[in-house]
Each structure stands twice: as C-alpha cells, then as structure tokens.
Amino acid sequence: MSSSGPRAVRLAARPHGLPTTSTWSVEGIALDPLADGEFLVKVSHISVDPAMRGWLRDVPSYIEPVAVGDIMRANAIGQVVESRHAGFSVGDAVVGLFGVTEFAVSDGTGVTRAHLDVADAPTWLGALGMTGLTAHHGLAQVGQLRGGETVLISAAAGAVGSVAGQLAAAKGCRVIGLAAGEEKARWLRTIGFDEVIDYRDDDLAARIGAAAPEGVGIFFDNVGGAVLDAGLANLARGARVVICGAISQYNEEGPVAGPSNYMALLVRRARMQGFLVFDYPALDEAAMADLVELYRSGRLIARETVIDGTVDDFGDTLLRLFDGRNTGKLVLKIS
Numbered sequence: 001m002s003s004s005g006p007r008a009v010r011l012a013a014r015p016h017g018l019p020t021t022s023t024w025s026v027e028g029i030a031l032d033p034l035a036d037g038e039f040l041v042k043v044s045h046i047s048v049d050p051a052m053r054g055w056l057r058d059v060p061s062y063i064e065p066v067a068v069g070d071i072m073r074a075n076a077i078g079q080v081v082e083s084r085h086a087g088f089s090v091g092d093a094v095v096g097l098f099g100v101t102e103f104a105v106s107d108g109t110g111v112t113r114a115h116l117d118v119a120d121a122p123t124w125l126g127a128l129g130m131t132g133l134t135a136h137h138g139l140a141q142v143g144q145l146r147g148g149e150t151v152l153i154s155a156a157a158g159a160v161g162s163v164a165g166q167l168a169a170a171k172g173c174r175v176i177g178l179a180a181g182e183e184k185a186r187w188l189r190t191i192g193f194d195e196v197i198d199y200r201d202d203d204l205a206a207r208i209g210a211a212a213p214e215g216v217g218i219f220f221d222n223v224g225g226a227v228l229d230a231g232l233a234n235l236a237r238g239a240r241v242v243i244c245g246a247i248s249q250y251n252e253e254g255p256v257a258g259p260s261n262y263m264a265l266l267v268r269r270a271r272m273q274g275f276l277v278f279d280y281p282a283l284d285e286a287a288m289a290d291l292v293e294l295y296r297s298g299r300l301i302a303r304e305t306v307i308d309g310t311v312d313d314f315g316d317t318l319l320r321l322f323d324g325r326n327t328g329k330l331v332l333k334i335s
Contacts, residue, residue, distance in 0.1 A: 007311055017253060123302040138275055153175065197211060224247070
C-alpha cells in the first residue's frame, strides 16, 4: 500500500533466509495531535544495521522481535518540527529509535541530540552514534584494550569494525583487519590498519598466523562461523575474544555454526565474551566524549555509505549488508 501522506515500513511477514520484497509493506501512518510531553520528528536518515535481521526472528533474544504489522525498528536521526516537550525545541537535531518512517512522535525516551556543527547527520548514526559506542565499549570494557597488543578485527571495513580498528590504533596497538577486496584494504590502511587480509583466502588461519606470529591479544569478531574459527586458532596467551556480531549466520535457517576451535580458549588461557552496546549506560557519556575528541582531532575517520532514496528503498538497502556493498556505516537518506 502507498500513500501521499507520511509513510512507514512495516514487517509484513517473517523472512526465511534473506528478506525479500514480501517481507515488507510500505503504508501510510496517521499523525495524531501531540500530547503534552511529546514532539514530532521529521526523519532524515535511517541507520541500516546487521542486528535488524535478528530482530525479525520470533525467538527469545536481548530485545523483543519486531511484531508482524509493526513499523520496522531502526535508529534514525531527524529534526524536531513540532514540540510540546520542555526539553526539545523545534529545529533540534535528534537521534532515537524512531523506526523506518518519515515522521515519528516521541516522548524523549532514549533520544539524544546531535550536534551538526561537529559532524554531519549520518556520522551521528555511525562513528559518533551507537556504532562508535559499540566499538568503544567492546574494546575498552570487554577487550580490556591496552597499548602494544595485536588486535584482529573481522568485518573490518564495516561500520563497527572500521571504528574499532581506529580506536585500537589510537592506543598504539598493531591492528590487523579482515575484509574482502583490495579497495576496502586500501581504505583500511589509510585509516590506521597495519595489515589487511582477505577473509575469503583459502587458508585464512595461516594468513592470520603469518601476520601475527606471537598471537592475537584481542580478536574483535563481527562475523562468526569460519572466520571466528580462524581467529581462535591464533590467540596469544591471555587473549580476549570480543563477540560483537555474527553476520555470517544471521540468514541461516538451520543451527548456527559454533566454533570448532574453542579449545584454544583453554590452551591459551583466553576468554570469549559477548556484549551489547546497552550494557554500559553509565559509561556512554565518557565514551562519546572520547569519540568526539578523536573525531575532531582527525584520529577517527568516519565513513558512511549513504543511499539516497525513500522508505521504499529500505528492503534493498538492508540487503547490501549481506553482500558487502557497503564500506563503513550504511545509511538510508530519506529524500
């Protein structure tokens, strides 16, 4: 269904494997008059993230799945165009879980301001948003990052991986990235990665071993599956394996592929821990201040793949994540 008024993307049916056109419906939305304590946001950019695929599964997880018929969950940035909220004024740039929609009503819960004099709107969804916080918390809190170590990062040219690599480099670490193709490898070297390995190489574990002969101190994994196994085969003693994501497994319908090299955790006295960006709310402000300082100083380079379109383009944009058609943060701009 289409509409000449405000529109949003709803989940029409749960996908099996990759989402298809039948997964989504684009429908008109009604905007009721604001109540006291609410404000209206005109959405300009929508964050497109691998976690979205997990939110479509009707299984227990860290967050309730998106219900069939509901507006698709998404972090987004926009401008306040009407307000009956004392804390938000017309013209404010704001970031929140507004969804895949052209307009959203909010009471301010979970909403933060974006400072467009510091960075453009897409960057507040990426390096200076949840993406940056994810990389920061994963390295600092879970990985216990310290200078001089060797850090291995999978999906290194993606949104979180590219920020994590730069944070490790800023701490004086040697950084090895796993990414596909020479174009991404060249870019990663310009932002501080010491070495980049194509994760599609036949003997990935051996390639990592040659690049890190004394082992990897931190393995920041966004991929899972065979890539996780290759990293586990190359741990230094006392290594920390940070499980941030597993994009290789998100569209699998059968059992998730577990690590066959898990005994390396015992042999190397290492640990493997998963985390969510929401786990460290008391540390968000300090982490964001660190990210902004690095960005302003030029030690953190933000890169976004911005797709200029409408909410109708959300489904196709999401698929870019699963075939490597993005570098850095993937963002849908609502024109």
